Amino acid sequence: MNKGKTIFSQIMSLIPERDFKTCVDRYKGNYRARNFSCKDQFLVMSYAQLTGRDSLRDIENCLTALSSKLYHCGISYAVPRNTLAKANEKRDWHIYKDFADVLLKKVRPLYVKDKFRLDLDNMVYAFDSSTISLCLKLCPWAKYRKNKGGIKMHTLVDLRGNLPVSVYLTSASVNDVKVLDDLYIEPSAIYLMDRGYVDFNRLFKLITKKNAFFVTRAKDNMLFEVVSEAEVDKSTGIISDERIKLTGLHTAKWYPEELRMVTYEDYATSKVYRFLTNNMEYEALTISELYRERWNVELYFYDKNIIMSS
Template sequence: MANLSLFSQIISKLDRGKFTQLVSKKQTDKHNKGFDSWTHLVSMLFCQFAKSTSVRDISNGLRSATGNLNHLGIQKAPSKSSVSYQNKNRNHRLFKEYYFSLLESLGQLSQFKRVKFRIKSKIFLLDSTTISLCLSLFDWAKYKTADNKGAVGIPLQKGSVIVADRFYNDFNLLNARDSHQVFFVVRHNHNLNYLTIKENKLPENSCEHILIDEIIELKGLVSKGKYHKKFRRVAIWDEKNQQTIELITNQMSWTANTISELYKSRWQIEIFFREIKNLLHIKSFVGTSENAVMIQIWTALITILILKALKAMAKYGWHLSNLVAFIRLNIFVKIDLHIWLDKPFDEPLKEPNDKYVQGLLFK
């Protein structure tokens, strides 16, 4: 594998068979003008790994790897006009479905860090993030809806749990969840108007971060008209950020610590959003159409999934930011990917009987 670049070896880890099935299903290679869907995927992944700032950078970057392109499964580097045209016209849902296909397979890796709970319910961690766009360039990008409105259409199965921040503290929405026998753990607003019905006993000599565990009901007529049942209110102390976090839930039987840990697990989404915004090319876009923006977002998600899989497989304790930076600096270096992941700072082994010797550039 040392005869292949790091980028080639990374691309070879992708399930091309599944991608081909999706291409056939969605017919995205019709009228491809010599720039097929696989070449498009590789080009946009290169955009993410190399942090290319334009379609010209993508084209020139891949052209600089002449001789390695066949290992990427592509015949030639695309022109900037080809990348631009297909970003505008090839259906972005191809990349969306491929992301979820990869998520299903890569998510089975035992090395992936997962928060484990003793409850059997399916857990959904809900949050959103904003990507700023200039309306003079992206005239289709209107700020249409609030976080809680976007949550209305999310299907949840009976007995599942939704965990969310205070932006999703909508009593109509919570009532709809409860009526479908869906549990929720949501951070409530500081001005919540309620009446304490019962105080639950706090755990002794353990879980000292649990400050309050009580049963409450809403006091305001408008609020009570939207949600007339009782809530359970749990207040916890967040030592890291030195703040009190107040939660409401319709789950009455779990321990207060379980509710606390459920909300704590939601912070992984905030970390995820920070990672893709800071580490990948998602704050600016190489195309201005809605389809081009969506393709760049979905290929960014595919990239972060690949990076997390590489990090999970490595014996070396990579920080994701360092892994991204090192791959970016060595993207076309020919070195064994797995050896490099495990021992990035070791001197590479020299092959015996080298036929060629690098000449001096300066005497």
């Protein structure tokens, strides 16, 4: 019989206790807490996340079924769902937000020297959103449509390590592009986004003018004129590599500089994509491959079974 630590206990032993206590004390998280401390709450919610629980009732049933083994996981007892629900509702969320920042600062340097699939020195980020459905009767504040409730999670993922750098929560009705206003832009970094984030006014002011780069997809109704065209190797799937200027009534003013449009055909699906970027130096195929990396943020949303049930 195995008498060593459980895998969960080994993972939790890596948590910096002093930093966690600092975050709890900062917001007086354990004030009037008797049997269920912030540390207990963190362990239970971490266990629920790692084991794929999808509701408070599911968490309670799982803990009850394993009550004889909880001690070896570091969990005091099978927490009733009402106790957990009250803690999740009442305790200051800034505790865990600050602790997440602490963990990111410790983890990100471990991936700095990791090789990126593309031979680039720039930091590469993928930005996307995912809508989390909520029960409208239980969460009337999250009204999205007539009979639907939900919120949006906008996530910036560092593709070296697939680490979430920033997470913004908004109403599900908020347009994705508005969240760009809150994004911290690093000079020389590359931001990969789908065409839902195409707002030329914001792209120019928030990214180009800060000496950063973006790669996105052009919308079908975009008005432009071709300024010049570079030779391409069509055997790679690249159809054209053009420098363009916007000619729309407003877009020409919002983005007065030249843009680069790379047209690429995916031979596997016979689909044609038009990629838009302000980077004029990388090879056309590199621009196409960069956008392919954006799918990592989609995989991030798919892999994370986010527990939002009430």
